[in-house]
Amino acid sequence: MFTGSTRPTHRRVRDSAPLAVGDSLERRAAASSLLAGFGSSTLRAKLLVPPARAMGEGGELAAEKHVRYIVTVEKKKDSFESLVMEHIRLNGAYWGLTTLDLLHKLDAVDAGEVIQWIMSCYHPESGGFGGNVGHDPHVLYTLSAVQVLCLFDRLDVLDVDKVADYVSGLQNEDGSFSGDIWGEVDTRFSYIVICTLALLHRLHKINVQKAVDYIVSCKNLDGGFGAMPGGESHAGQIFCCVGALAITGSLHHIDRDLLGWWLCERQCKEGGLNGRPEKLADVCYSWWVLSSLIMIDRVHWIDKDKLAKFILNCQDKENGGISDRPDNAVDIYHTYFGVAGLSLMEYPRVKPMDPAYALPLDVVNRIFLRKGY
Ligand code: GRG
Numbered sequence: 166m167f168t169g170s171t172r173p174t175h176r177r178v179r180d181s182a183p184l185a186v187g188d189s190l191e192r193r194a195a196a197s198s199l200l201a202g203f204g205s206s207t208l209r210a211k212l213l214v215p216p217a218r219a220m221g222e223g224g225e226l227a228a229e230k231h232v233r234y235i236v237t238v239e240k241k242k243d244s245f246e247s248l249v250m251e252h253i254r255l256n257g258a259y260w261g262l263t264t265l266d267l268l269h270k271l272d273a274v275d276a277g278e279v280i281q282w283i284m285s286c287y288h289p290e291s292g293g294f295g296g297n298v299g300h301d302p303h304v305l306y307t308l309s310a311v312q313v314l315c316l317f318d319r320l321d322v323l324d325v326d327k328v329a330d331y332v333s334g335l336q337n338e339d340g341s342f343s344g345d346i347w348g349e350v351d352t353r354f355s356y357i358v359i360c361t362l363a364l365l366h367r368l369h370k371i372n373v374q375k376a377v378d379y380i381v382s383c384k385n386l387d388g389g390f391g392a393m394p395g396g397e398s399h400a401g402q403i404f405c406c407v408g409a410l411a412i413t414g415s416l417h418h419i420d421r422d423l424l425g426w427w428l429c430e431r432q433c434k435e436g437g438l439n440g441r442p443e444k445l446a447d448v449c450y451s452w453w454v455l456s457s458l459i460m461i462d463r464v465h466w467i468d469k470d471k472l473a474k475f476i477l478n479c480q481d482k483e484n485g486g487i488s489d490r491p492d493n494a495v496d497i498y499h500t501y502f503g504v505a506g507l508s509l510m511e512y513p514r515v516k517p518m519d520p521a522y523a524l525p526l527d528v529v530n531r532i533f534l535r536k537g538y
Contacts, residue, residue, distance in 0.1 A: 226512060227482045231500055232270045234485025235261045238497055239274070246496060254297040255286055259309035260501035266316050266525050267504050267516045276317050283310050284322060292324070292331030293345070303345040304332055308357045311364055315528050320365070329367035332358045340375030341393075351392045352383050356405035360522060363412050364532055377415045380406045388423030400431060400440040400453040407457045411521040416461065425463030428454050436471030437490070447489045448479050448499045451506025456520035459509060469510045476503045 238246055239261060250257045262279065265271045286294045286306065293302025294310040307328065314320050335343045335358065342354040355376055362368045382394045383406060389398025390406035403424070410416050431438040431454050437446025438454045451472060458464040478491045479499070486495025487503035508518040508525075519529040 224477050224480065224482065226477060226504070226507060226515070227480050227485060228268045228514065230482065230485035231480075231487070231504065232265060232268055232273055232485070234481075234495070235264055235497065235500065236273050237485075250497070252296050252300065253306075255283070255294060255306040255309045255313075256296065257497050258283070259312050260497045262313055262316055263524065264497075264501045264504050266528070267508055267518065269514075269516065271316060276319075279313065280317060280319050280322060283313055286310065289324075289327070292327035292329075301345065302331070304335060304342070304354050304357045304361070305344060307332055308361045311361050312524055315364055315524055315532060318528075318531060320532075323365075325365050325367065329362055329365050329370050332361050333367070333370035336371050336376065340372065340377070340379030342376070352380060352390060352396075352402050352405045352409075353392070355380055356409040359409045359412050364522065368413070373413050377410065377413055377418070380409055380415075381418045384418070388420050388425075388427050398427065398441065400428070400438070400450050400457070403428070404453040404457050407460050408521045408523075411460045419461055421461040421463060425458065425461055425466055428458050429463065429466035432467055432472065436468065436475035438467075438472065445490065446475065448476055448487055448506070449489065449502040451476055452502040452509070452523075455506055455509045456518075456523070459520040464509075473507060473510055473512065476506055479503060 238244065241247055258279070262271065262274065265273055282298075283294075285298050286296070286300070287310070288295065288302045291302050293304070294306040295302050296306045300306075311320070311323075311328065314323065332342075335345070335354070337343060337350065341350045341352075342358045343350055344354045344357075358371065359368070359373075359376060362370060380390070383390045383392070383396065383402075385391060385398045387398050390403050391397050391399060392402050396402070407416070407419065407424075410418055430442070431440070431450060433439055433446040435446060437448065438450035439446050440450050440453065455464060455467065455472075458467060475491075476487065479488045479493070480486070480503075481488070481495045484495075485500075486497075487500040488495045489499050504515060505518055505523070508515045509520065511517065516525045516527065518524065519526050522529045
């Protein structure tokens, strides 16, 4: 059900004018970051989003509280949240640190300590990263490690070709990717490898055409994508497939109106988004759905005020942090995706994000404007 005031119109918005001196930073940023990966991406990420509006009805973003919450979780190594995240600590580092950067507070942590810890999760023999010190390598953590190093502008600590060889070596004959040596295949891993290689300027190490063909084989009749051919459409997998197609300049494989309809129908009565039909709204889908809609130029089919209000209602305004739904316990994952969702809606004083690379736009710009690792 579509519950917004901005009903889909099937209007195709065109914005193909070349960049010019004096264009807004966002226009330049969107173009440079999204074209950098492979040349002809049609993304116009931030260009279609209306100027920032007052989104205060669900309360303001308690930015300072969220910063304090993230820094505290990081320090309390024996807390419940730290313990349940033990095996995915590198993902947690990416979520927490990207949130800090979005809120202009990356300097709340010691960069040297973070980088030292990231590198202690590295496996020099394989070129991959584990989720924590002593854990086996997997592409899931390798992307997070690369993204965190991008945040701190410290890709120089990597043996870039070794890392790129690790992820590219996981491509299978049919173009799909395994997550590690044990062979699980999932479109999440297609996105992860493509994103990692693009950030490292090493996309040429895989067979991009086969990778794209495989992703297209996971497209469903409803316009969405699943984890494998025939797999149910799910907003998380859709982000992965649309993101990978965007980075490789292959968005022409998507029926934008069909997928846009499916995605905007994820908005529930209360304003939040779910990940597939008949499921509950969850703050994290603010990212998975909105980023996908931006990449296919259909973000104006969502009622952004209602969504922002839903996210803001999920804040713990006393102790910081954001939960999946109002009144639930907060965690780092939902704190990140809540703030990232607000960023995609141009919430005031939150840095803009790149919908394909899932990093702040200035970070992505820095990487693609200064090539050459
Ligand atoms: C760099 C942002 C970024 C991502 C890296 C790991 C990855 C690539 C993407 C994951 C995409 C994905 C599958 C997200 C969905 C996560 C989620 C909330 C799954 C829950 O699924 P269910 O079935 O929940 O338990 P629902 O909401 O369907 O009931």
